Amino acid sequence: MKSTCEEARNWVPRALMSDLTPREEQALNAHLAECSACLGEQQLYSEVLSQVRAVPDSPVPRHFFVYPDERSFSVIEFLRGLAPGWKLAASVVVLTIAVLGGLMAARLQFRAEHGVYTFSFGRPLPPAVPVRNSAIEIQALRAELTGLLAARSNTERAEWINALRQQIKESNRYGARQQQQWNAALANLETRLNDRIEDSAVTLTAGMEQSASNVFRTLQRQRQQDLALTRTRLEHLATRGELKEQETDEILSTLLQVARLPEK
Amino acid sequence: MENILDSALSQTRALTNQNAESSQEAAWVAGSQRGDAVSFNRLVLKWERPIYNLSLRMLRDADEAAEATQEVFLLAFKGIRRFRLDAQFSTWLYRIAANHCTSRLRKRPPGVHLSLDGSHEGTEAGQSLAAAECPEREFFRKESDHKVRRALEYLQPEQRIVVELKFFQEMTFDQIALVVEAPLSTVKSRLYHGLEILKIRLARGAAR
Numbered sequence: 001m002k003s004t005c006e007e008a009r010n011w012v013p014r015a016l017m018s019d020l021t022p023r024e025e026q027a028l029n030a031h032l033a034e035c036s037a038c039l040g041e042q043q044l045y046s047e048v049l050s051q052v053r054a055v056p057d058s059p060v061p062r063h064f065f066v067y068p069d070e071r072s073f074s075v076i077e078f079l080r081g082l083a084p085g086w087k088l089a090a091s092v093v094v095l096t097i098a099v100l101g102g103l104m105a106a107r108l109q110f111r112a113e114h115g116v117y118t119f120s121f122g123r124p125l126p127p128a129v130p131v132r133n134s135a136i137e138i139q140a141l142r143a144e145l146t147g148l149l150a151a152r153s154n155t156e157r158a159e160w161i162n163a164l165r166q167q168i169k170e171s172n173r174y175g176a177r178q179q180q181q182w183n184a185a186l187a188n189l190e191t192r193l194n195d196r197i198e199d200s201a202v203t204l205t206a207g208m209e210q211s212a213s214n215v216f217r218t219l220q221r222q223r224q225q226d227l228a229l230t231r232t233r234l235e236h237l238a239t240r241g242e243l244k245e246q247e248t249d250e251i252l253s254t255l256l257q258v259a260r261l262p263e264k
Numbered sequence: 265m266e267n268i269l270d271s272a273l274s275q276t277r278a279l280t281n282q283n284a285e286s287s288q289e290a291a292w293v294a295g296s297q298r299g300d301a302v303s304f305n306r307l308v309l310k311w312e313r314p315i316y317n318l319s320l321r322m323l324r325d326a327d328e329a330a331e332a333t334q335e336v337f338l339l340a341f342k343g344i345r346r347f348r349l350d351a352q353f354s355t356w357l358y359r360i361a362a363n364h365c366t367s368r369l370r371k372r373p374p375g376v377h378l379s380l381d382g383s384h385e386g387t388e389a390g391q392s393l394a395a396a397e398c399p400e401r402e403f404f405r406k407e408s409d410h411k412v413r414r415a416l417e418y419l420q421p422e423q424r425i426v427v428e429l430k431f432f433q434e435m436t437f438d439q440i441a442l443v444v445e446a447p448l449s450t451v452k453s454r455l456y457h458g459l460e461i462l463k464i465r466l467a468r469g470a471a472r
Contacts, residue, residue, distance in 0.1 A: 065305045
């Protein structure tokens, strides 16, 4: 296998480190036999290695002993030295704390804005209040807000007035309807009362007339009965011849006066 | 025949010693895991020199390397209970050292280059004797060391640690992959790129 100088130069340091395959070593040796430049490269590498390997070690300036005090307490080493049961208990405690800490950290929310620090645990953070530093912005905002408020107030007032007018209209209509109804009802009542009065008057008149005629008939009947009785008595007296003529005449005149009462 | 026997015997002895060292180290590690500082300091005695030199070549400053080495052993002492006994202690220790030195390098401000000029001079008797006997050789040796250390500065931390572990700690590619916790192909790529940079830097240095 023929190799190029580039390949040979890559192989030279590897050959010195015994890092070539037998085939590569054979190819290198064959190339070095023919190429003086690569051979010079190999010699240069050999010299470098000789120089490097010739550098002696320096003696230690002192001993580097360690002392038991230098080994400070380590929590991890202490845990490693525990019995398996205690290791398990410690692991459970650490895991529980880690889980609880993680849960707490997950629920904890924090916001830092414009020098205001807001913490929240379990609840969403309140919305951030934007802070404006400019006085001009504040004035403009104030004017805008005032205008908006005035416009809104006017709108609301107009709406309120319209609503009120509507209600008044409605109530007027309702009142008028009611009034009509009342009027109709009153008229109806008046008519019925008049009718009733008339009926009552008619009935009363008829009753009075009836009563008067009954009285007259009764009186007339009594008068006739009295006359009949008186006649009977007079006849009886006349027959018996006890009454005086004057008395008889007076009695007759009285009876006649009574009989002259007008008939109704 | 005798040579073969001698060779077999020496290999057996080496293996036995290695096994003995491994079991001894395992005992020290087990003792350290029980909280025995004396056992751990025996491990420190064994590994402080390679760890210190690794830190020194990575950080290029003796004081910082000493500080880093002390921190590495302290980290190892604190974490020894996490070490699995079926793994290799050296791999684990080198991993701590490599990560610590790499993080220290990354924390450095860019453009800071600390120099080891004169700071790596040893006080071992052999070196002093060699210097006394052949000052010229010693001079060239120091010069070469200085050039290599300067060239190492141009490597990225990831490349530097791989070069350190391969050439100075004499680890295999697989062991280095375990230490730096990277795939084998990545380790090889970093090493060969690092070698390329060293070659260029040392060649430039020689040309001057």
